[in-house]
Structures are given as C-alpha cells and as structure tokens.
Amino acid sequence: MASGSARGVVLGNPAVVAPLCWMAIILDGFDLVVLGALIPTLTDASNGAPWMTTAQATFISTIGLVGMTLGALAIGTATDMIGRRKALIGAVAAFSVMTLLCGFAQGPTSLGIYRFLAGVGLGGCLPTAIAIVTEFSGRSGAGKASTTMMTGYHVGAVATALLGLVLLHTLGWRSMFFAGAIPGLLLLPVMLKELPESPAFLLAKGRPDAARQVADHYGIPLEAPVVDPAAKAEVPLKALLGPAFLRNSVAIWVTSFCGLLLVYALNTWLPKLMIQANYGLQQGLWFLMLLNAGAVVGLLVAGRVGDRIGLRVGAILWFLGGAVFLAALSVRMPIGLLYVMVFLTGCFVFSAQVLVYAFTAASHPPQVRATAVGMSAGVGRVGAIVGPLLGGLLVGMGIGHPWGFYIFAIVGFCGAVALSVARETATSRQRAAGAA
Template sequence: MVLERLEALPVGRFHYKLLLVTGLGWLFDSMDTGLIAFILPVLAKEWGLAPGQMGLIGSIGLIGMALGAVISGTVADRIGRKKVFTITVLLYSIASAFCALSWNYQSLLVFRFLVGFGLGGELPVAATLVSEYAPSRVRGRFIVLLESFWGLGWIAAACIAYFFIPVYGWRMAFLIGALPALYVCLIRLHMPESVRYLLTRGRVDEARQIVLSLEKQLHVPSALFTGETEPVPVVAKASFRELWKKPFMSRTIMLWLVWFGINFSYYGIFMWLPSLVFQQGFTVVKTFEYVLIMTLAQLPGYYCAAWLVDKIGRKYTLSAFLLFSGVASYFFGHASTAATLMMWGSVMSFFNLGAWGVLYTYTPEQYPTAIRALGSGWAAGFGRFGGMAAPMMVGALLARSFGFASVFYMFALVFAAVAVIVLSLGVESKQKDLESLSDELVKAK
C-alpha cells in the first residue's frame, strides 16, 4: 500500500530538504511580521502616528492573515498543498515590496493587509504538508523544527532593524522583506504534492510515482506496485460543517480558543515589544539590541519543545509552555531594570515560541486528511482575530494611561486560561500515524 510504504520510509535527505524548503518560507514570513514591529516606533516618529494608528497597522495584517488562513486552507484541500503554498509566498513577497513604496498611512494599511493575506495562507498549508510526509515517529519533532524557522525569521528581522533601519531607513527593511519572491522558484523544483492529498482526490498513480521516487532517493529496496486497487482512506467530507460534528466539535472548540489566546498574547506582546521597551526610556538602537537578545531565546525554546513533544506528548508540553509563558509575562510587567527586562523577556520568548511549535504540530493531527488543511486553516484563521484585537487593545490601554505592568498582567491571564483549556479539552496524539488518527475519528462518529 502507498501509505504504508510512505510511512515506512527512513528519515533522510528528502525529509530534511522538505523541512528546509517549507522552513525558509516560514522564516521569510516571520521576518516580514517582525519587521513591522521594529519599523513601528520609527514610523510613528516620522509620520506622527497616535498609539491607536500604530495598533491598526499591526492589526490590519492580522485581518489579512485570518482571511488568508481560512481561504487557503479550504482551497488547499481542493487544488493541493503545493500550489497554494507557492501562490501565497509570491503574494506576500510582492505586497511587501509595495509596502516600501507606501506614500501615506492609508496606502501602508492596504499593502499590509495583502502581506497578511499571503502570510496567513502559507503557514497552515506548510504545516499540513510537512505533517503529511513526516513519519509518525518524528512528526512532532519535524513540525516544531519547522516552526523554529519563525524564530530565525525574527532574529533576521531584529538584525535588519539593528543594522539597516538606523542607516538606510524603514523602506529598505520592507524591500529586504520582498526577497521571498525569488524563493518561489525553488518551491516548484524541490517540493512534491502531498501523497495523502493525491490519494483522497483519486490520483493514485501520481501518489505511487512519488513514493517510488522517494524510495529510490532514500536507497530503499522497492518493488513495483501490483495491479491491485489502492484502498482510498475513509475520510470526512471537506466541508465546514464537518468541523462542528462529532467527534470534531470538541477539538474544534479547543483549537479555536487556544489559537485565539496564543495569537492574542503573541501579537499583543511582540508587535508592541520594541515600542514598549522604547517607552521605558531606552534609545532606538538600545531598544533593538535588547529585543534582539530576547528574540535569540526563541530558538532554545523551539528545540526544547521539539524534544519534549515526542517524549511527554503534545498536550502536556503545550499546556506547560503556555503556563510558563504566563508566569514570565507577569514578571516581565514588573521589570524595573534593563537586566530584569531582558531576563524575563527572554524567558517569555523561550516558552511562548516553544508553545507555537507544539500547536502547529498538534492542530493538523486533530483532523483526517480530507479536512486537515480546512480544519487547520479555520483554527489559525479564527486565532488571527485574537491577533487583530491585541495590538489595538494595547494601543487603547496605553492611550488611556494604563501602565506597562497592566498590559502584561492581561497577557499573563490569557496564557493561563488557554493552558487550562488544553488540559481539559485536549486529546493526546503523539506518535500515532495520521491514518490511525483518522480511523479513530471516523469510528468516534
């Protein structure tokens, strides 16, 4: 059988190349998202923006991300993961270049919306594609490693902000963010379509050819497929209504709430982090330096989560990382010196981004193949509403003279709440192949 042979493949060059190709897309996504956070304090000074206007610049991209995630997830279950991944990478690259040409506040809002649409569409589709190729024994680790490219992207954004913005200005930063357009060519050459997707669409011969090719690449002794009919996996219909039927309903509720909470906290914190640190009395250059140090802490957070996710499981790793993110947020709000600011900011980055990695692993595993991208896209899309609300809420709180500490008390409470939701509603899925998970879900109906 095609899927048995796909699952039996040893982890090799193909899997790491797929991780690298999709990971680079993730890196550029993150870099672009990070750049706007570093550009905001400079742009606010140059254009005389109020806190509410700064919040809207952060939120408008997230509105685009919400729509992009929902639409792209739906389309990816119909026309394929690879095509949608390519289109979305190209869209956000071109839109980022147009951001550099923005002539006023309104034009920047339009271009940031388009950037967000491309970003939101690419992320859940990439995670779905990698999860459908990685063997179950290493799937959790691979998805968390994929998400770790987000941390590399933020480091790249921080470096661009530190070295380029003070010298060349914010427009150059946006132009650098447009580089992924060149990367689209690599996608076509090195990324196959999902075998599981092809089987659900009845394209069995294409799926077999991909598996045969992979066996050859990985030096696995293989025989030609027999003329027997390939059983097509029994999966749910690709419709939004399926997400709200048993057994998917409780999983959908859990995922939507967790995605909302983690987006709310992440974008509320990190979109405003350079500006909030700057408001504590540090210079622009010092601000970028401190945020760069905090950002570096994301990488060990990812790698720790990558190790734990296949050891103690998705559910407990995710809830623990969310809870410790809340603790770090609380103490970050209390920071009164540069040393404590950087220490608690680094701890917050460590656990927050580790939680993101686990969530991207966990989400596709909650749905069968036919609605995997759809379910992942809707969860991510709903989560973006939290990301939209948070930057504007932070701006409103600051405009009404609420202090630095109050903002982070709010984020601490949100992290704690979503940690409880995962513990109470989450279902463990570590080291189960996707077909077993799909069968369990179908039987549960």
C-alpha cells in the same frame, strides 16, 4: 537526488522539503517586524509633514493582520481542495508580489491596500507549510518538525530588524520592502522544481499510483484517505464543525487565540512595559531580544518534549509555564535574574502556540489537516490583533506594569484550560501508535 517528474508528479530532493517550508515561514517573521521598523521613519515630522500619521500607521498595521487572518482562514481550506504544493507556492507568490508593490506605494492608502493583500497571501504560508512538514516528517516527528519550522518565524524577525539598521539610513524605507519581496520571488522557481505534492492529497483525489510514487520517493508512510468518519465530508470546514471534531475545533481555536494574543502583545509592548517599570529603554530593547532568543531555544526543546509526552500534554504544560513566568515578570528583581526570567518566558510563551499547531496537524486526517491548521492560525490571528490593542490600552492607562503581566498570565492559563478540553482523535492515536 536530482529533481524529476514521474507522470506529472514532482519528485525533488527529499532533503529540501523542510528547508523550503522553513524559508516560507521566514517571510512571516519578516512581516512581523518590518512595519514596526519603518513606522518611526514614516511618521517622523522633524523635517516637515510626515509620510503618514500615527493613526494611519495604526490602521495599516491592523489591516495587514486582518488580511493575514482572512488568508489563513481561506487558504487553509483551499489547500485541502487544490493541494499543498499549489497553495504554498501561490501564497508565497502573492505575498512577494504585493510586498514588492509596497515599495512603490505613493501614499498611505495604496500602502494599506498592498499590505492587506500581502497579508492574505502570507496568511496561507504558515498553515500550509506546517501541513506539508507534518506529513513528510512521518508519524513520530510532528512536534519536532513543526517547532523547528517555526524557528524561521523568529529568525526572519531578527534578520529583518538587523537589516533595517543597514538599509534604512543608506537606501531608504522602500528598500526594506524590496528586501522582503526579492527572496520570495527567488524562492518560487526552486519551489516549482523541488516541492512535492502531498501523497495523502493525491490519494484522496483518486491518484493512488502517484501517491505511492511520492511516498516511496520520500520514505514516508502513505496515510489512508479516511481515518476519522468526519473526513468523508465534502467540505473540510463542515467536517471540523461536525460532531467528530467540534469539541477539538473550539478548544484549539480558543487556545490559538490566547497563544497569538500573547506573542503579538509581548513583541509589541514588552519594551514599553519594562520602561513603565523604570528599567529604561536600553534594557527594554535587550528584553525584547532575549524574549525572541528564548523563543528559538524553546521551539527546539518543545517539539522534542511534545513528541515524547504527547503534543496536547506538552502544549498544556508550556502554556502553564508561560503563565507562571509572565506573572513573575510583574515582580521587581535583580537585573541579571530578570534577564533569565524574560528568556524563559520566551521559551515557553512563543513555543506553546506552535505545539498547538503541531497537535492540530497531527490529530486531523489528511483531508482536513490544512484546513484545521488554517482555522487555528486564522482564529489565532484575531488574537494577534487583540494583543497589541490590549497592550496599548494597558500602557495608555498607566497600568501596564504590573497589571499587564497579570492579565497576560491569565490569558496563558486560559489557553492551557481550553486545550485540556480537547481529546485524542483516531488520527492522533494512530500517530501515537506509530511513534511508540
């Protein structure tokens, strides 16, 4: 169906909502690996003074993650105030422009500033995209929709790594930032034309006719503006800290911290951990590829399982499974079996956190949904900062293998325990009834 507008309401093609959100999440995957791919080149001193030192590279990596943390915390709240559509488009625009400027950076200081600001914009992409997809997937498909969306994260990471093999030696390191910015800039006009506003947001803002138009056009149920009592709070964050949601908020935040700590620690240090176990660099890189390949498969399976048995239960089981496989990686075994174990570790560890996002979105009413997912992602980003630092500390002490895997297994177990404390809300019970 052609894109159109009915009294100020964008009515685009229903088939493109999920792909647009998926492409926004690909940008997150790009950011995961782009600086790591460039650091060896930018810190290379073989031809004279390096463009930046290792310490400067570490700081720039960290400040980008700090920006993403702040972006996830701030833009999630803004989304519930200005709408999903504006927040996601604004986040993509900010990230794309700042990444473009990274390609023109004249030194480590300017690169650090641009990376921080790009992170602020990028931090809003994931929670907002998940909030949109959750609502437009209907009550019964939140897990499947969220985990399918997050395959974009790993697709972006793998694509960027492969792109680096082509561009770095031909067009130079600046071309990598241009390659990350241009798709986002091209995506913006399509989003402006096709991306709809949340019917629940329109309803909450006193526009019931517009909300009904969007809901009918996209074939989704129109959720009532207030399902849980805490949704009446004027400030979404205040609602999450109120008695109706506080227990779940703390449980989700602790679980997200554990989940993203594992994701970023493993993506950063798995090859080095395996080298310490005498498997060699070549095999270490293969392990990293298998870990992310397992993540894609795990995401596709986890969402369907979560929709069938419950997102909270699914996430708990996935964290427990991740803990078991992480502990198993500490044991030396035949290389063929180890490949399988690394693949299964990726299946469980990387998709466990996405089930947390899906549970968060599905268990909160529309008025606070994006804020809830944003806070989950924002607190999780703290774990994303701690994970690489913890992995680096263990590797530096020479105890990355086997003790690193034991510690990571404990983190996974803690994530499962924390989420087990969460309880069903009125919204999640309503969604479960709709799925039945």
